[in-house]
Amino acid sequence: MQPRKQHLIDTALILFNKFGYHATGIDLILAESGVSKATLYKHFRSKEELILAALQLRHEQVVSKLKNRIEDNKKNPANTDPVENVLVIFDNLSEWFNSETFFGCNFINVSAEYADPNNSINIFAAKHKQVIVDIIATQLTPQADSKITQQKADQIGLLVEGAIVMAHTRGMKQSALIAKEMARTILKA
Amino acid sequence: MQPRKQHLIDTALILFNKFGYHATGIDLILAESGVSKATLYKHFRSKEELILAALQLRHEQVVSKLKNRIEDNKKNPANTDPVENVLVIFDNLSEWFNSETFFGCNFINVSAEYADPNNSINIFAAKHKQVIVDIIATQLTPQADSKITQQKADQIGLLVEGAIVMAHTRGMKQSALIAKEMARTILKA
DNA sequence: ACAAAGGTGAACAAATCTGTTCACCACTAT
DNA sequence: ATAGTGGTGAACAGATTTGTTCACCTTTGT
Numbered sequence: 001m002q003p004r005k006q007h008l009i010d011t012a013l014i015l016f017n018k019f020g021y022h023a024t025g026i027d028l029i030l031a032e033s034g035v036s037k038a039t040l041y042k043h044f045r046s047k048e049e050l051i052l053a054a055l056q057l058r059h060e061q062v063v064s065k066l067k068n069r070i071e072d073n074k075k076n077p078a079n080t081d082p083v084e085n086v087l088v089i090f091d092n093l094s095e096w097f098n099s100e101t102f103f104g105c106n107f108i109n110v111s112a113e114y115a116d117p118n119n120s121i122n123i124f125a126a127k128h129k130q131v132i133v134d135i136i137a138t139q140l141t142p143q144a145d146s147k148i149t150q151q152k153a154d155q156i157g158l159l160v161e162g163a164i165v166m167a168h169t170r171g172m173k174q175s176a177l178i179a180k181e182m183a184r185t186i187l188k189a
Numbered sequence: 190m191q192p193r194k195q196h197l198i199d200t201a202l203i204l205f206n207k208f209g210y211h212a213t214g215i216d217l218i219l220a221e222s223g224v225s226k227a228t229l230y231k232h233f234r235s236k237e238e239l240i241l242a243a244l245q246l247r248h249e250q251v252v253s254k255l256k257n258r259i260e261d262n263k264k265n266p267a268n269t270d271p272v273e274n275v276l277v278i279f280d281n282l283s284e285w286f287n288s289e290t291f292f293g294c295n296f297i298n299v300s301a302e303y304a305d306p307n308n309s310i311n312i313f314a315a316k317h318k319q320v321i322v323d324i325i326a327t328q329l330t331p332q333a334d335s336k337i338t339q340q341k342a343d344q345i346g347l348l349v350e351g352a353i354v355m356a357h358t359r360g361m362k363q364s365a366l367i368a369k370e371m372a373r374t375i376l377k378a
Numbered sequence: 379a380c381a382a383a384g385g386t387g388a389a390c391a392a393a394t395c396t397g398t399t400c401a402c403c404a405c406t407a408t
Numbered sequence: 409a410t411a412g413t414g415g416t417g418a419a420c421a422g423a424t425t426t427g428t429t430c431a432c433c434t435t436t437g438t
Contacts, residue, residue, distance in 0.1 A: 004385070020302045022211030026426065036386045041427065103304055111358045112298035113209045129359050154355075155371055158364060162351030166343075169300045170318050175347060182344055182375055189374050193415070214395060225416045230397065 005043045008035050013054040018103045021051060021113045051110070051121055058106045059128050063135070066092065070139055083187045086139050086156060090180035093163055097173040104168035108161070133157040152187060159183050194232045197224050202243040206292045210240060210302045240299070240310055247295045248317050252324070255281065259328055272376045275328045275345060279369035282352055286362040293357035297350070322346040341376060348372050 011033035015024045026047055030037055044050045066089065073079055073088045096102055103109075107125040114121040137153035159179040166175035200222035204213045215236055219226055233239045255278065262268055262277045285291055292298075296314040303310040326342035348368040355364035 002384075018304065020211070020304060022209070023302065025424075027424085036388095037427085038387080038429085039385055042384080047426065104301060108297070108354055108358060109301035112293060112301040113212065115207065115209060115292055117360065126359050129355075151367075154361070154364075154367060158351035158355050158368060158371070159347070160351070161354035161358075162347035162349070165297055165350035165354060166318075166347050169297060169350075170315050171306065172343070175343075178340075178343060179347060182347070182371070185378050186371055186374055189378070191414075215397085216395080225418095226397080227399085227417080228415055231414080236396065 002043070004035055004039055007033050008040060008043065008050065009053045009057050011035075012050050013057055013106070014101075016051065016054055017058075017101075017106050017109070021110055048121065052124060055106060055110065055121070055124050055128070059124075059131075062128075063131065066132070066135060082140055083184070086136060086187070087180055087183055089136070089156070089160065090163070090176050090183065093160065093167075093179070094173075094176035097163075097167040097176055102167070105161075105164045108164065129157070129161075132160070155186055156183055159186075191232070193224055193228055196222055197229060197232065197239065198242045198246050200224075201239050202246055202295070203290070205240065205243055206247075206290075206295050206298070210299055237310065241313060244295060244299065244310070244313050244317070248313075248320070251317075252320065255321070255324060271329055272373070275325060275376070276369055276372055278325070278345070278349065279352070279365050279372065282349065282356075282368070283362075283365035286352075286356040286365055291356070294350075294353045297353065318346070318350075321349070344375055345372055348375075 008029065012024075012029050015029055015032060019028075026037070026040065029035075029050075030040060040050070044053065069088050069092050070085060073085055079085055107128045110121055111125045114125075116122055117126075133153050133156075136156050137149050140152055141149045159182055163175040163179035166172045166178075197218065201213075201218050204218055204221060207213075208217075215226070215229065218224075218239075219229060229239070233242065258277050258281050259274060262274055268274055296317045299310055300314045303314075305311055306315075322342045322345075325345050326338050329341055330338045348371055352364040352368035355361045355367075
């Protein structure tokens with residue numbers, strides 16, 4: 001990956017997330033990154049392609065952070081309960097909400113702006129959400145094939161979405177901890 | 190309210206919800222409604238004002254529908270459990286998700302596009318969410334002033350948001366019923 | 379020394395967006 | 409009849425959007 005290309009994607013990701021996808025024009029990304037317009041269109045055929053590249057980057061960030069969190073938690077031999085190991089997701093969320101870089105979930109937001117289910121951007125967002133739920137499912141049971149595991153993973157996924165929206169639209173950053181307690185109750189019921 | 194003005198708001202609400210707020214141009218609203226541009230700008234100073242009017246309409250729709258649902262449920266003297274009376278919210282959601290007019294929550298979506306917390310559109314969306322939670326709280330206990338009631342209402346609110354996002358981004362329309370069962374477990378724990 | 383690759387800057391095209399203006403039309407109440 | 413109200417249509421302005429093109433610059437590998 002050429003450094004200029006990477007820099008464009010990094011900058012675009014931040015601006016898209018903070019200001020929205022339609023509201024963030026190409027020119028702002030160029031000004032903020034210091035890259036020329038000709039270079040942008042040498043690396044990306046269109047704005048849509050840049051959006052997809054930014055989402056791809058974000059997807060990788062989220063997945064790797066999540067997996068690392070869970071793995072770190074498992075390193076402590078005291079943590080054997082798969083339920084508790086999954087709940088670290090919400091600690092992750094809490095940190096994110098309280099960081100300076102929280103402007104809602106890229107994928108929820110982009111889904112709102114590109115709502116057509118046939119649009120490749122929308123499809124990408126839906127896939128991301130599915131991957132996250134699948135990771136949760138594999139954590140709950142080593143073989144994540146059972147119906148019950150899938151159901152539980154969807155429940156956790158639903159709580160994650162709810163916490164993100166609450167934190168974003170109402171500024172309720174404690175929603176991650178509210179969701180965590182709810183998840184504990186649900187999973188142990 | 191002049192009929193042309195009302196018609197503009199009705200049309201704008203549908204289009205904004207379906208295609209997004211930036212993506213929906215004034216011209217599309219005019220073409221779809223059959224109203225002239227001069228008339229639009231006689232009734233609204235700007236597109237932003239039209240957006241706010243559309244959100245106001247949607248707010249009233251949601252609040253009145255929700256209240257009616259709860260009242261209707263209470264008419265059956267068998268329903269005395271406040272928890273069960275609150276859970277009809279999720280039946281409401283389920284119907285909405287499975288209707289032809291479901292394109293996500295206007296207020297979540299508009300919050301994504303106008304993310305600045307000082308923007309009047311963003312503020313309106315946050316207020317709407319707060320009103321919904323307050324309605325839930327008053328249903329849980331007649332005097333909704335206790336800390337515990339507020340907490341429970343926030344939990345229900347979180348489940349509602351989660352169900353909406355799941356239904357919208359992943360097309361999982363059954364999320365309303367998943368959330369309903371979770372709500373029952375939480376409230377009776 | 380020189381060619382190739384990657385990047386720049388600026389001008390440009392073409393579409394699209396919000397918002398303004400104004401002459402004109404239809405209806406209704408007096 | 410006539411004045412007032414609300415609406416239309418069309419042209420127009422001005423800003424902003426995405427995307428293209430091209431002459432030129434800089435660095436790097438041979």
